[in-house]
Amino acid sequence: MPQNIRRVAVIGAGPAGAIATDALVKEEAFDTIRVFDRRIVVGGTWVYTPHLPPKVPSLEALVSGDADQRIPIPEYLPAVTPFNEKVNSHQHRYSDTPIHENLHSNIAPEIMGYTEEPLPNKLSQQTLKEYGPGAPFRHHTVVRQWVEDLFIRGDHDKLLELRTTVELVVRLSIHIPYS
Numbered sequence: 001m002p003q004n005i006r007r008v009a010v011i012g013a014g015p016a017g018a019i020a021t022d023a024l025v026k027e028e029a030f031d032t033i034r035v036f037d038r039r040i041v042v043g044g045t046w047v048y049t050p051h052l053p054p055k056v057p058s059l060e061a062l063v064s065g066d067a068d069q070r071i072p073i074p075e076y077l078p079a080v081t082p083f084n085e086k087v088n089s090h091q092h093r094y095s096d097t098p099i100h101e102n103l104h105s106n107i108a109p110e111i112m113g114y115t116e117e118p119l120p121n122k123l124s125q126q127t128l129k130e131y132g133p134g135a136p137f138r139h140h141t142v143v144r145q146w147v148e149d150l151f152i153r154g155d156h157d158k159l160l161e162l163r164t165t166v167e168l169v170v171r172l173s174i175h176i177p178y179s
Contacts, residue, residue: 006031009166010024010036011037011169012036012044013037014045014046014147015147016044017035017044018147018150019114021159022117025156035161036165038166039163040163042148042162043147046147047099047144048140049097049099073168103140104131104140120142120146122138
């Protein structure tokens with residue numbers, strides 16, 4: 001690992017962001033690791049938001065790549081933008097997820113988990129009721145809690161910057177020699 005990279009950011013606090021953060025911390029190579037997520041909780045696509053009605057502005061906007069409206073980037077960064085419905089609406093920022101009340105994972109926990117952080121062998125009451133004690137799937141609440149536990153177990157929750165939308169990432173033009 002190059003010596004001059006001391007700060008790293010992880011964008012997204014879902015399963016991949018959680019395990020990437022864990023791996024970066026274990027490297028012990030960085031002074032600063034920050035994890036950004038636009039939601040108020042970790043979990044990525046496993047966060048259930050029943051209070052947010054799904055809405056697609058238009059099929060044409062989706063096809064043309066213009067459905068996610070741009071927010072003006074502040075002149076000076078870092079900056080805090082006002083929290084308002086026009087800018088931060090889930091309908092404009094696509095922060096809602098496809099999770100529904102009865103959603104279960106569709107692959108076995110052994111495949112879905114990570115080598116060092118397996119998905120728990122835990123069945124929710126809903127899973128037991130619907131599929132019985134031998135069910136190979138996990139309810140969305142179990143998966144989301146597993147993601148949160150990945151951050152908490154390693155004390156990585158202190159690295160989180162929630163309610164933060166990353167609008168622009170710029171690669172610094174520094175020369176890093178390869179060995």
